[in-house]
Amino acid sequence: MQRRWDIFCTVVDNFGDIGVCWRLAKQLTQDHNQKVRLWVDDLLCFSCIAPDVNAEIQQQNVQGVEVCHWQTVFLDVEPADAVIEAFACELPDVYIAAMVRKHKRPVWINLEYLSAEPWVAQYHGLPSPHPRFPLSKTFFFPGFVKGTGGLLREKNLLTQREVFDGVAKRLFLDQKGLCECRTDEIRIALFCYDSAPIENLIGLLSDSLNPVLLIVPQGRAADRIVAILSHAASPDESLIKHKQLTVQIVPFMAQNDYDRLLWSCDINFVRGEDSFVRAQWAGNPFIWNIYPQAEGVHWKKLEAFLDLYTVDMPPEMAIAVREMWFCWNGGKALNATVWMNFLALRESLMQHNKKWIKQLLEQDDLVSGLVQFVENQL
Ligand SMILES: Cc1cn([C@H]2C[C@H](O)[C@@H](COP(=O)(O)OP(=O)(O)O[C@H]3O[C@@H](C)[C@H](O)[C@@H](O)[C@H]3O)O2)c(=O)[nH]c1=O
Structure with a gap:
C-alpha cells in the first residue's frame, strides 16, 4: 500500500548521514512506490552526492522524492504516516505535537548507525517512549545478521552490477575521463579519513611490482x-605520476557513479558507513577506514565486523x-609485507566476497524491513 513517509536528516559531518538517507528515500520511492518527503538541514552537502539537488531551492522534487530544506523555524506541516529520524536527530517539537494530534498516530522510527556488534540484534526493534509526548518510537538497527534491520540494497542492485562488466564499464571509465587501463595495472579507489596512513600507502604503491592507478575523489586525502x-605533480595536478604509481584526482561523483567506480576498481578503500x-x-577486495570515535570505541566495531567477515576464511587469509x-x-605501521600479503589475496578475496554477499542476501534488505514494519503497525 502506498504510504507517506517523512525522513529527517541532519548532516553531522561528512556525507554519510545524507548518503544513507538519500538511498533510503530513493528505495522507498522507486522500489516500494512510497511517497517520500526528505527533510535535510544542509542542501549544499546533499548536492555533492546528488547533483540534481539545487542548494538554493527550499522545496523540490528530485528523482520522485520531495526534498525539503529543514530550517530552524519549522512550519506546521501535516505529518506523514511513517516518520524516520535518522541517527537520533531531534524532530522539531512543533512536528511532534502535530503527530500527537493526528487521529491515526504515525509510526515513528529512529534509524541508527550500522554496527556488527552482537548487541545490535537485541536492541533492534525496541520501543522507546518519548519523555514529554504521549508517543513511542522504535529503534531500527541496520546490521549484517538475522535479527537486525539488514542493509540498504536496491532490488536490482546485484543484477545491475553484473551487467556492468564489459562495455558499460569501459564506457563509464571513458565518460569519467579515467585513464586507459594497462592489462597489468591495478586500479584502486581511495576514500578515507585524515587518520589513514596515506604517506605509507603512496610509498608502497610507488614501489609496486605492477603499475598502479590510484583514483582519489577531490577532498582532504587528495590534497x-x-x-x-x-x-x-603535473601542471593541472589531477594526474600525478611517480615511479609505478599514477594518481588521478577526480571530482566528487554522484552517488550512482560512485557505485560504478567501486564496481570498476580492483581494490576499494572505503570509509564510514x-x-x-x-x-x-x-x-x-576492500579495506575499511572506520569513522574514528572518542576513546577508541570504533576499534570494537571494527573487530566485530572482522569477526563476522573473516570467520570462514582460512587462518592465513584472515590474518592478512x-x-x-x-x-x-x-x-600499527603499514609496511610492505602487510600490503603484499593483502595484495596476494586478491583472487581469493573475490571468491570469499561472493560467499559473503550470498550470506548477506539471506536477510531482507533494510527498506523492505521498514516497509513491512510500518504496514504491521498501521
Ligand atoms: C567518494 C564519494 C562518496 N560518495 C558518497 C557515498 C556515500 O553515500 C557518502 C559517504 O558516506 P560514508 O561512506 O558513510 O562516509 P562519510 O565519512 O562521508 O560519512 C560518515 O559520516 C559520519 C557523520 C558518520 O558518523 C559515519 O558513520 C559516516 O557515515 O558519499 C559519493 O556520492 N561520491 C563520491 O565521489
Missing part, C-alpha cells in the same frame, strides 16, 4: 597526496586481512 607528491556497505555489494585493516586504521 595530502598532492602535497606528498608535489615534486612529481555507506561506502563501506557499497564496497561489500561491489564484491571486489586483519593486519591490513588494522594498519590502515592506525593500529
